[in-house]
Amino acid sequence: MSNIYETAKVLDEYLLFHYGSEDETLPAGAPAGQTEALQFAVRTVVENVPARARARALDLGCAVGRSAFELSVFCDAVVAIDYSLAFIAAACRLRDEGSVRYERLDEGHGRTPLVARRPAAARPERVEFEQGDATALRSDLGDFDLVHAANLICRLPDPARLLTRFSSLVRPAGTLVLTTPCTWLGEFTPPGRWPEGATLDWLRHHLEADFTLDAVRDQPFLIRETARKFQWSIAQASVWTRRERGVR
Numbered sequence: 001m002s003n004i005y006e007t008a009k010v011l012d013e014y015l016l017f018h019y020g021s022e023d024e025t026l027p028a029g030a031p032a033g034q035t036e037a038l039q040f041a042v043r044t045v046v047e048n049v050p051a052r053a054r055a056r057a058l059d060l061g062c063a064v065g066r067s068a069f070e071l072s073v074f075c076d077a078v079v080a081i082d083y084s085l086a087f088i089a090a091a092c093r094l095r096d097e098g099s100v101r102y103e104r105l106d107e108g109h110g111r112t113p114l115v116a117r118r119p120a121a122a123r124p125e126r127v128e129f130e131q132g133d134a135t136a137l138r139s140d141l142g143d144f145d146l147v148h149a150a151n152l153i154c155r156l157p158d159p160a161r162l163l164t165r166f167s168s169l170v171r172p173a174g175t176l177v178l179t180t181p182c183t184w185l186g187e188f189t190p191p192g193r194w195p196e197g198a199t200l201d202w203l204r205h206h207l208e209a210d211f212t213l214d215a216v217r218d219q220p221f222l223i224r225e226t227a228r229k230f231q232w233s234i235a236q237a238s239v240w241t242r243r244e245r246g247v248r
């Protein structure tokens, strides 16, 4: 099956989703609910991660890189991995050149040229982007003080495989941030690998041996497809702390 995250259409949608301003994304007079759903890739970091300096952070399913740049503000080194070569190429250009030109689809043949810009506070020299599979990570990746995986798990063919890897990826006392809109779809995940019940209970089942659940919150997000069509979703964020060894 072809990968939608390699298409020019979805690349442009994600550049707008991660870097677009309110004016670029929404029509004038948009309802408050739509405005509150902007800046998701920023909010999954700033609303979920206790703001203190960290040595190493990992962003899995980083897409075009906005959350990785946010992490670079307070983390000395950020490794950001995505399966899409097109997304990683755009993220690298943003890091190295500071901007990427793209087009916003308005309707039919109607398009508006826009520029995505790396956030001013980002520390690009701290960010390494790489193409990779979150369910088959390289064995020498090491461990991290913070792992962030936004809206990734329900896009994986075998999500439980990643869940079992978190205890070795997150250092004792480190933080794991997961968000998911729980939009389980057969085109990404075979139904036999969907949670039987609520996704949060399934996460607890897989993570509670090694992690303490600190917080759960709703985080809305809005992806613009055209001037008149938006995906409005509500991700469920869960924030976990890796237990110190031997502590339950």
Ligand SMILES: C[S@@+](CC[C@H](N)C(=O)[O-])C[C@H]1O[C@@H](n2cnc3c(N)ncnc32)[C@H](O)[C@@H]1O
Binding pocket: 005, 041, 060, 061, 062, 063, 064, 081, 082, 083, 084, 087, 132, 133, 134, 135, 149, 150, 151, 152, 155, 156
């Ligand atoms: C729904 S998007 C979320 C992107 C970003 N974290 C965000 O919140 O905007 C899912 C992302 O996961 C990536 N992805 C899908 N399967 C993956 C895999 N096996 N390993 C790493 N990334 C993957 C896709 O390329 C896409 O960038």
